[in-house]
Amino acid sequence: MRKKIVIGTRSSKLALWQAEYVADRLRKQYEGLEVELMHIVTKGDKILDVPLAKIGGKGLFTKELEVAMLEKRVDLAVHSLKDMPTVLPTGLSLTTITKRLDCGDALVSPKYKTLENLPQGAKVGTSSLRRKAQLLKARPDLDIHSLRGNVNTRLRKLEEENFDAIVLAVAGLKRLGFGDKITQIIPREICLPAVGQGALAIETREDDEEIKQMLEFLHDDKTADATKAERSFLARVEGGCQVPVGVYAQVEDDDNLSVEAVIGSIDGKCIIRDKIIGSRANAKTLGKDLAEKLLANGGLKIMQSLGLCCPDENAQ
Structure with a gap:
């Protein structure tokens, strides 16, 4: 069995939480295994002042990690499944899908308890076209603004930029210890989540059978289906x-x-x-x-x- 594994990860706090989660599970499963994290900056991390929809949604947070795998600088990469393109580069495989945490979207507001309670014309922040479309269906009066940055940055902007509310993934907030900031988990009747939201994906080289076998214990069949x-x-x-x-x-x-x-x-x-x-x-x-x-x-x-x-x- 391999004695050392290198995991490629983005440097945001949520990405590091996800990579550390997988690293800790591997260390506990395989006594004596050394697991190292390699921080890699992606295009999505570099461009923070432009809405995602304007720079393209495919591979923004995965491409550089995939290059590192193909060049054998890392053995695997841990992603939020919702960031994964539906078509992967030749030579790479979506090996493991972890059990999904809460897949919903959360309303975070310093004053208002629910989407329904927001005042007429309330200023709401989100970077997602999916959320924007569904929120405006429920509340066409809302004034929705693009909101980029990691979870901590968005929570800071909630107050600094005078938003009445922002919308973030429930799973990300809970993983980072911000579950107490959730004002409302928006009902799925109002807002369906993104593809794979709440699940982690582990990507490996297609031909690395040893790593794929070592990851089998983390795979959840129900979430995968x-x-x-x-x-x-x-x-x-x-x-x-x-x-x-x-x-x-x-x-x-x-x-x-x-x-x-x-x-x-x-x-x-x-x-x-x-x-x-x-x-x-x-x-x-x-x-x-x-x-x-x-x-x-x-x-x-x-x-x-x-x-x-x-x-x-x-x-x-």
């Missing part, structure tokens, strides 16, 4: 840039999986939402079938109106 459906949905609808979609899949029992998704216009005026239930064994097909359904029922028209190119099914 659910997120497989979510990623299949996104793979069908995305066209190379950030797409205003939300999707959530969950195992209903040992055999079945439900998948719910939304495609929305950024102003929230047009929201296409539906749900599908089927066998866990067909997780990938379920995600794709739901995508086809939403696209046919108006989702494609929404994306075309936004200038987003939905790939032709025949090109898949």
Whole structure:
């Protein structure tokens, strides 16, 4: 068995928490194993003054880590699954999906307890088109502003820039010890999460069988099946840039999986939402079938109106 493992990670506090979590689990599982963290700066970490949608959503927080793996400077990389592109570089594999923590979105506000309680025209911060579209569907009066930066930075900006509220992932807040700052976990009826939100992904070289075997104990089958459906949905609808979609899949029992998704216009005026239930064994097909359904029922028209190119099914 390998005596040392190098994990590639971004340097944000949340990324380091995630990498340290995996490192600690590995050390406890394999006595005497040395685990080292290599900090790597990604494009998404460098560009903080431009909304994500304007610089492209694919690989912003993963590409440099993947290069380090292909060059064998690191053995694996730990990501938030929601940051992972649906297509990986040749030679790399999405090896392990950890058990998902709370996948929801959190409202954080110094004055107001719920989304419903926010005053007319309230200033709300988020960097996500997905959140913006769904929030405006529920509250078209909101004044939504782009908010970039890591969790600590966004919490600081909440007060410094006079936001009435900001919206962040529940999992990130809880992992960093900020769970007490959550004012409301926004109901999924209002806001479906991003693909893979709340789960960690471990990426390795495709041919590194030893590392893949060493990581097997961290893999969660239920989360893997659910997120497989979510990623299949996104793979069908995305066209190379950030797409205003939300999707959530969950195992209903040992055999079945439900998948719910939304495609929305950024102003929230047009929201296409539906749900599908089927066998866990067909997780990938379920995600794709739901995508086809939403696209046919108006989702494609929404994306075309936004200038987003939905790939032709025949090109898949």
